[in-house]
Amino acid sequence: MKQYLDLMRHVLEQGHKKTDRTGTGTISVFGYQMRFDLQQGFPLVTTKKCHLRSIVHELLWFLKGETNIEYLKANGVSIWDEWATADGELGPVYGAQWRSWQAADGRVIDQISQLIADIKRTPDSRRLIVSAWNPALLPDTSVSPKENAAMGKQALPPCHTLFQFYVNDGKLSCQLYQRSADIFLGVPFNIASYALLTLMVAQVCNLQPGDFVHTFGDAHLYLNHLEQVNTQLARQPYPLPQMQLNPAVKDIFAFTIADFTLQNYQAHPHIKAPVAI
């Protein structure tokens, strides 16, 4: 995961100080790109131990189209707790936009089913896109994420905003545009999550995995993560692990946690950091 360490180093060296919504303060750059060849191993950060279970459950939860944290809590995943209402609601976040985008004419669009059908039917298409960015549902910035969720708005506007697939030579690649990226806490999750999604979509479309291209808008290191970042930069990455999917699954919505096996994951100890709310 040299790419990830290079991103951290780049932001430390080239970034500028910037205030932010959470009041924490960041060092930030605008615009950056990483590329992972998914044939070379599964891109899970090795310079700190990452909790793959949370990442897989979060992705399965998006794919179910759910926006209440009940499923996550039932599976011991707490990463969305701080933004949800007492009833567990987050408003119409990723799951809602991916699976049930409400069109002005009353149609409900399942972008994921549409995407799979389009990849199978027209792999050369340049329109293989899923958008989570829906201007009609953006939160009111004068109130908190929880208050927005309670009013039916998104608790947070989607950070992983839009992704596109590309088929070439029997291989499926995916590019994500992430408008805002918490490099220490969020990005290891985002890389692994989209790498996994690419493997899953490739399998159900009978394609081999290609590249995951990760493009950033505001990529930032929170000022209260800098010690953790330096600890990580002093560590040597290990070789990448491999991800095995149950080959019998041919429906993108049929995957369960038991269908994912991570092999040879060698990582340095976990590093704790506070999350900016």
Ligand SMILES: Nc1nc(=O)c2c([nH]1)NC[C@@H]1CN(c3ccc(C(=O)N[C@@H](CCC(=O)O)C(=O)O)cc3)CN21
């Ligand atoms: N500031 C901020 N950073 C984020 O990465 C982020 C948000 N806010 N808000 C919405 C989601 C929630 N995500 C999160 C939230 C918390 C962790 C986190 O605390 N990770 C710890 C523990 C992981 C676990 O419990 O499994 C870590 O060490 O990775 C990661 C991603 C990503 N997003």
Ligand SMILES: O=c1ccn([C@H]2C[C@H](O)[C@@H](COP(=O)(O)O)O2)c(=O)[nH]1
């Ligand atoms: O998947 C995610 C979700 C969120 N983040 C980070 C990026 C920012 O640090 C915050 C969101 O705050 P905004 O003010 O809405 O940009 O969460 C992430 O890195 N990955």
